[in-house]
Amino acid sequence: MKKITLAFITMLSLLFVACDSKDATSTENTKIIKVGTSGGYYPFTYFENDKLQGFEIDVWNAIGEKLNSEIEFKTSKFSGLFGMLETSKIDTISNQITMTDKRIEKYNFATPYVYDGAQIIVHNETAEISSLDDLKGKKLGVGLGTNYADIVRAYDKNNEIEIITYEGNGFQQDVKLKRIDAYIEDRTSAVEAIKKGNLPLKLVGEPIKVLVNSFPFLKNEKSSELLNDVNKAIDQLRADGTLKNISMKWFNTDITKK
């Protein structure tokens, strides 16, 4: 009987072995800005070899340098980012957030730092789709929680386009495999993804909407202060050419001005 209890105790203690503390509390000397990002949006914010990098990361590191603040990136699924902002787990979101009317109503946005377009992307071999009109009766993929679905719905009053939402960017794979007919994403990101993934996809038509992107902040006093600082930093980065340089580095074109 002793052996049995002994074995039981060993098993229980084994259960606790791998429990380790995850939260390292940092010293509060420099101000820390918590930036939420998906880390799953190549080439704006992505992981490669387990390292978070991309256009957004460079922009925020530059802002941090100007403000003499430490930037702490918190990664989460895109659809969870706004929830984290609401509950003040993060100060702002950096993930190519488009300034839509609904969002402007709810959040204070920083000065826009990217101007882009919502783009329809189809398989190389698809010839019959070149505009939203052609998508009627077709399957269209969009990211869950992104505003592309809203843009399409506003246009497609009779619900003739079948919208399929994705966590992450499985829509690229699905168009490649012809499981769906097209997807909508911002132009710059799509170009880079197709290049990097060597995907059999192409952009069609003009962008269906100009997208103005920036960082959303909660409408409260503490956030307004930070927002002012960030705005000043963005102005300086634009003036001294840093923003343009970051854009050239990632996209070979300047997406930071109109």
Next chain:
Amino acid sequence: MNTFDIDYTLGIFPILLKYVDITLSMAFISTAIALIIAVLIAIIKTFNTKVLSQIADVYISFFRGTPLLVQLFLLYYGLPQIFPSFSSLDAYTASILGLSLHFSAYMAEAIRGAISSIEKGQFEAAESLGMSQTQTFIYIILPQAIRVAIPSLMNNFIDLLKSTSLAFTLGVPEIMAKAQLEASSSFKYFESFLAVALVYWALVVSFGYLQKLLEKKLNKAYSK
């Protein structure tokens, strides 16, 4: 057509292994909490305590009757809406809580079944020796029941270990989340997901081996 990129697959493993500790710690902590809840429920059900027994029934029914993913979403995204204080719950803790509650319902049934497999006569025998009901339970019934319950509890543990992959939907940086993130920038889906599948498989195989050793030890007293 793309071909299978073996170098990329091999390169993914070191990244995944760095996060195995998160997966394992979630599995171990959840199992420990689930076991405690499960034993309590099993005791309540065995002694058929009035109101408590009914609460236990509802508890088991709910946590067995709804998908784990739904429970995780309820905890992490749903509760803070009703009780704002829950918003301080981080994704890692919420996942552990969800896994514990969910699997405690299954484990409770496994333990209850094991307890009821012990002959009633043992209670009477213990009573005639002057042992109290609690003493009988702790010293006579439970040690035997644990031996009977180990295979199904181990099954629950393996199931739980694999279910930690759902934590990535809450943003916990465990191995499934890492595989997904690497895949979304490299577009090498097959390679990334195959690598993560092999890591889970290796983990489960090693725990299966430990289970065999444990069972051998526990059965020693019974094999002549």
